[in-house]
Amino acid sequence: MATTPTSTPAPKTNRIGLTVLDYRGGKTTLCAGCGHNAISERIIDAMYEMGVPPERVIKPSGIGCSSKSPAYFMSRSHSFNAVHGRMPSVATGAVLANRRLIALGLSGDGDSASIGIGQFVHLMRRNLPIIYIIEDNGVYGLTKGQFSATADLGSKLKTGVINDLPPIDTCALAITLGATFVGRSFSGDKKQLHAMLKAAIAHQGTVMLDVVSPCVTFNDHEGSTKSYKYMKDHEEPLQDISFVPSFEEIDVEYDPGTTVEVTMHDGSRLRLSKVEEDYDPTHRINAIHRLHEAHDKGEVLTGVFYVNPQAPTFIDMLNMTDEPLATLPESAVRPGREVLEQVMEELR
Amino acid sequence: MATTDIALHQDSGSVERKRVVNNMSIQVATVNGSGSQSSNTVLLRSIFQMGVPVSGKNLFPSNIAGLPTWYTIRANKDGYIARKKEIDFLIAMNVETAREDVMSLAPGAAVLYDEPLKLDALRSDLVFYSVPYDKLVAPVCPEAKLRKLVKNMIYVGVVAKLLDIEMGEVEKAIRKQFAKKVKAANLNLAAVQAGYDYAASSLTKRDPYFVQRMNKTAGKIIIDGNAAAALGCMFAGVTVVAWYPITPSSSLPETLIEYMKEHRVGPDGKATFAIVQAEDELAAIGMVIGAGWAGARSMTATAGPGISLMAEFAGLAYYAEVPGVVWDIQRVGPSTGLPTRTSQGDILSTAFLSHGDTKHILLIPCSVAECFSMAQDAFDLAEQFQTLVFVMSDLDLGMNNWMSDPFTYPEKPIQRGKVLTKEDLDRLGGFARYKDVDGDGIGYRTLPGTPHPAAAYFTRGTGHNEHSQYSERPDDFETNMDRLNRKVETARSFVPAPELMHGDKAKIGIIAYGTSHWAILEARDQLRNEYGVETDYLRLRAYPFSAAVEEFIEQHDRVYVIEQNRDAQMHSMIKLDIRPELVTRLRSIAHIHGLPLDARSVTDELMSMEGK
Ligand SMILES: Cc1ncc(C[n+]2csc(CCOP(=O)(O)OP(=O)(O)O)c2C)c(N)n1
Ligand code: SF4
Numbered sequence: 017m018a019t020t021p022t023s024t025p026a027p028k029t030n031r032i033g034l035t036v037l038d039y040r041g042g043k044t045t046l047c048a049g050c051g052h053n054a055i056s057e058r059i060i061d062a063m064y065e066m067g068v069p070p071e072r073v074i075k076p077s078g079i080g081c082s083s084k085s086p087a088y089f090m091s092r093s094h095s096f097n098a099v100h101g102r103m104p105s106v107a108t109g110a111v112l113a114n115r116r117l118i119a120l121g122l123s124g125d126g127d128s129a130s131i132g133i134g135q136f137v138h139l140m141r142r143n144l145p146i147i148y149i150i151e152d153n154g155v156y157g158l159t160k161g162q163f164s165a166t167a168d169l170g171s172k173l174k175t176g177v178i179n180d181l182p183p184i185d186t187c188a189l190a191i192t193l194g195a196t197f198v199g200r201s202f203s204g205d206k207k208q209l210h211a212m213l214k215a216a217i218a219h220q221g222t223v224m225l226d227v228v229s230p231c232v233t234f235n236d237h238e239g240s241t242k243s244y245k246y247m248k249d250h251e252e253p254l255q256d257i258s259f260v261p262s263f264e265e266i267d268v269e270y271d272p273g274t275t276v277e278v279t280m281h282d283g284s285r286l287r288l289s290k291v292e293e294d295y296d297p298t299h300r301i302n303a304i305h306r307l308h309e310a311h312d313k314g315e316v317l318t319g320v321f322y323v324n325p326q327a328p329t330f331i332d333m334l335n336m337t338d339e340p341l342a343t344l345p346e347s348a349v350r351p352g353r354e355v356l357e358q359v360m361e362e363l364r
Numbered sequence: 365m366a367t368t369d370i371a372l373h374q375d376s377g378s379v380e381r382k383r384v385v386n387n388m389s390i391q392v393a394t395v396n397g398s399g400s401q402s403s404n405t406v407l408l409r410s411i412f413q414m415g416v417p418v419s420g421k422n423l424f425p426s427n428i429a430g431l432p433t434w435y436t437i438r439a440n441k442d443g444y445i446a447r448k449k450e451i452d453f454l455i456a457m458n459v460e461t462a463r464e465d466v467m468s469l470a471p472g473a474a475v476l477y478d479e480p481l482k483l484d485a486l487r488s489d490l491v492f493y494s495v496p497y498d499k500l501v502a503p504v505c506p507e508a509k510l511r512k513l514v515k516n517m518i519y520v521g522v523v524a525k526l527l528d529i530e531m532g533e534v535e536k537a538i539r540k541q542f543a544k545k546v547k548a549a550n551l552n553l554a555a556v557q558a559g560y561d562y563a564a565s566s567l568t569k570r571d572p573y574f575v576q577r578m579n580k581t582a583g584k585i586i587i588d589g590n591a592a593a594a595l596g597c598m599f600a601g602v603t604v605v606a607w608y609p610i611t612p613s614s615s616l617p618e619t620l621i622e623y624m625k626e627h628r629v630g631p632d633g634k635a636t637f638a639i640v641q642a643e644d645e646l647a648a649i650g651m652v653i654g655a656g657w658a659g660a661r662s663m664t665a666t667a668g669p670g671i672s673l674m675a676e677f678a679g680l681a682y683y684a685e686v687p688g689v690v691w692d693i694q695r696v697g698p699s700t701g702l703p704t705r706t707s708q709g710d711i712l713s714t715a716f717l718s719h720g721d722t723k724h725i726l727l728i729p730c731s732v733a734e735c736f737s738m739a740q741d742a743f744d745l746a747e748q749f750q751t752l753v754f755v756m757s758d759l760d761l762g763m764n765n766w767m768s769d770p771f772t773y774p775e776k777p778i779q780r781g782k783v784l785t786k787e788d789l790d791r792l793g794g795f796a797r798y799k800d801v802d803g804d805g806i807g808y809r810t811l812p813g814t815p816h817p818a819a820a821y822f823t824r825g826t827g828h829n830e831h832s833q834y835s836e837r838p839d840d841f842e843t844n845m846d847r848l849n850r851k852v853e854t855a856r857s858f859v860p861a862p863e864l865m866h867g868d869k870a871k872i873g874i875i876a877y878g879t880s881h882w883a884i885l886e887a888r889d890q891l892r893n894e895y896g897v898e899t900d901y902l903r904l905r906a907y908p909f910s911a912a913v914e915e916f917i918e919q920h921d922r923v924y925v926i927e928q929n930r931d932a933q934m935h936s937m938i939k940l941d942i943r944p945e946l947v948t949r950l951r952s953i954a955h956i957h958g959l960p961l962d963a964r965s966v967t968d969e970l971m972s973m974e975g976k
């Protein structure tokens with residue numbers, strides 16, 4: 017790269033020589049102000065800063081406004097906008113076919129917590145390498161604003177209808193089931209979401225992020241518990257999150273008294289500071305306990321609730337060969353004549 | 365060739381009856397979970413090893429233990445291996461059904477029964493042999509709790525003596541059955557011997573049935589269709605398998621797991637495959653589609669209820685053009701239906717599975733050899749046509765033992781279809797995913813992970829243009845749908861062609877498919893030998909139909925479409941496909957009752973429809 021200043025300065029590039037523009041997608045067709053758009057922006061920034069080759073990323077999604085959003089970031093990555101609630105299975109198949117792919121799954125609260133809860137549950141159990149994002153607005157945006165299963169008790173629709181069923185906490189559920197990196201954020205919390213996404217990229221197993229993402233058209237009014245205003249008033253961050261990627265020199269000192277540092281599988285560091293006293297993000301039971309407590313207190317707790325950087329992934333469990341299965345040559349996938357001969361002999 | 369079964373109704377008590385050699389069906393009536401399966405396999409193999417063509421069919425209940433099960437072995441010197449309607453030799457082991465089993469026999473049949481059942485009092489026109497099982501089993505099997513299982517080997521010995529099955533072959537079959545378990549083999553052998561000795565000393569042969577050595581099975585193998593399919597998939601290079609247990613398909617992936625663990629682990633000790641038991645069939649097909657999209661040779665195996673669950677995804681794969689292979693081992697529906705009985709009831713719904721205009725490629729094997737060879741066809745076609753391919757097997761084929769010539773090693777290299785690599789993209793600069801460049805309706809695709817900035821495209825189930833961009837334009841939609849139809853048209857000449865068998869100047873044609881084949885072969889001989897009626901026969905092996913199907917109908921005055929379902933599903937599909945003026949030539953013979961098709965029913969119904 018040129019080091020002498022020129023009249024038109026070269027655009028800034030990341031460690032693999034790409035500019036942030038190389039991570040852009042198509043122009044969004046979502047409503048102006050929709051939380052989902054902000055999440056797309058954070059994904060672009062995080063992927064760019066982490067220097068992830070876009071061609072290695074896949075963006076499977078379900079159906080919904082949220083599931084459309086892969087069209088609006090990272091056009092150089094393959095997308096698969098599948099069927100409603102079934103993104104987990106499509107993602108699983110793709111990752112099994114090619115273990116080198118970096119899967120970024122996009123879903124909505126309707127997509128994951130209602131029609132797709134079965135696949136959601138089983139994906140979490142497997143610790144498949146994937147970043148699973150729920151863009152959570154408490155309603156079905158695309159079908160015009162019906163309640164979803166993450167809507168809080170007592171929250172109100174624009175029509176005045178009150179939700180009288182308890183919400184499914186996808187984070188508590190994911191932790192219970194075996195996901196190994198679980199957090200909640202808010203589309204409006206730029207700094208927290210950014211750091212969380214970068215740590216997510218460094219994680220080797222299943223990352224489940226529930227990102228509260230207001231639907232400005234159907235669920236941003238007084239009485240909604242997923243509105244911008246409600247989040248501003250009730251968001252309770254569990255910690256300040258910073259992330260030091262493996263490829264960066266560690267320069268900033270930190271105080272072990274107030275900061276928990278988690279070393280990720282790739283050697284990068286996730287730093288959680290001003291952690292509530294005795295909150296240990298590697299302790300599953302505590303995490304679940306704290307989430308239930310937050311519900312009772314009416315707080316919207318955000319942050320990294322649980323992380324287990326070393327747990328074996330589904331790929332490890334299947335003892336798969338290092339090469340992508342998809343492109344193994346015929347010689348590797350078709351046993352020789354002598355094998356057929358031997359099997360035939362056994363059947364005679 | 366003699367095709368009628370020589371039934372000697374007169375004087376069943378006489379030893380003078382004419383010998384019936386290598387032409388009989390033996391039925392073992394028992395309860396499931398009683399461990400008779402090994403005995404039945406030993407009987408089957410012993411006859412097979414004597415060079416006599418055999419088939420074995422298990423009619424079992426949807427239950428783990430305690431309900432009636434019938435196992436039928438047919439030995440036939442002429443090689444007929446379809447189910448035979450009449451039972452010649454009954455081994456009555458089930459107290460619950462013994463009476464009905466005996467009452468339904470034709471006069472002259474033989475019955476072997478447990479002494480305390482006193483079945484001989486039921487009828488005077490049958491040959492009865494009583495066997496004191498409990499008395500015989502005690503001395504050879506000191507361990508009381510094993511007696512229930514070992515008892516079954518007693519009848520093998522009795523039958524061996526009565527039918528002249530060589531004991532050397534029985535021993536060989538037992539050693540094979542209990543391969544590494546020498547103690548078990550010896551125990552079972554002793555039981556067989558006890559039965560044999562009992563028959564030699566205490567029973568007088570009064571039935572006419574004999575097994576006699578011949579040379580029609582040399583070099584052949586015995587295997588079930590699901591195991592054959594599993595082998596076929598392994599040699600076809602399958603890499604990702606996702607499945608959910610359902611009878612009668614489960615043994616396909618289960619056998620595949622065994623074969624793959626043995627033969628598809630690389631020098632590094634790591635698997636060149638991934639097999640996942642999914643949470644349900646929706647997830648199974650989703651994984652297959654995700655994997656196919658990312659470039660794997662992916663498959664699942666299921667039965668009708670699973671196919672129904674896969675419907676939405678099948679439409680996505682059709683429309684987004686993603687390869688994958690689905691084995692449907694058909695059983696009797698609707699709903700849970702008769703889950704352990706065979707049918708051809710998913711043909712129509714699978715061909716058009718999903719909403720909107722969808723059409724899928726179906727391959728229809730009739731034999732274990734075709735289960736093996738069509739596995740490669742299925743994967744090749746799926747990748748060449750970038751779509752799901754359904755292999756329509758059935759319970760009769762999948763779960764029963766069939767003899768076959770050994771499978772031949774696939775000579776054709778694996779076909780991966782139109783996939784652009786980084787180098788292709790360097791040369792081309794870019795591509796349009798859904799553009800019909802070659803006029804066959806099939807576009808070029810890239811695999812995720814291809815390291816080229818122009819490799820990515822957006823895969824979607826929503827309306828799209830050639831560049832896979834979202835589009836609601838009427839012209840884009842129609843152009844795309846027409847192209848998809850062009851793919852199906854192209855497929856007509858790529859799918860396995862029908863098999864044609866000509867008679868002598870026949871005016872009557874028969875169209876059938878799958879396991880119905882075996883009854884049709886026999887029925888054609890019956891029609892010729894008993895009625896002097898010549899038929900030509902076309903066996904369908906795939907959908908969409910090749911041009912040969914219409915030609916065949918053109919060449920015949922009347923064409924009988926014979927199948928194992930109620931609604932004449934294939935008949936309907938042919939009607940949709942041929943010129944309207946040919947439709948009146950078609951006639952349908954379609955039944956579903958859960959039993960594999962037999963020749964006699966076909967012959968009788970066809971003759972009555974012929975007005976004779
Ligand atoms: C099988 C099926 N049922 C119903 C629908 C209709 N549908 C489309 S999107 C959607 C809900 C989406 O909600 P969510 O996942 O929360 O996404 P959002 O639009 O809120 O981002 C529904 C019910 C569908 N596409 N498919
Ligand atoms: S309807 Fe709601 S969720 Fe959908 S794009 Fe508009 S604001 Fe976003």
Ligand SMILES: [Mg+2]
Pocket residue numbers: 080124125126151152153154155156157164
């Ligand atoms: Mg929603």
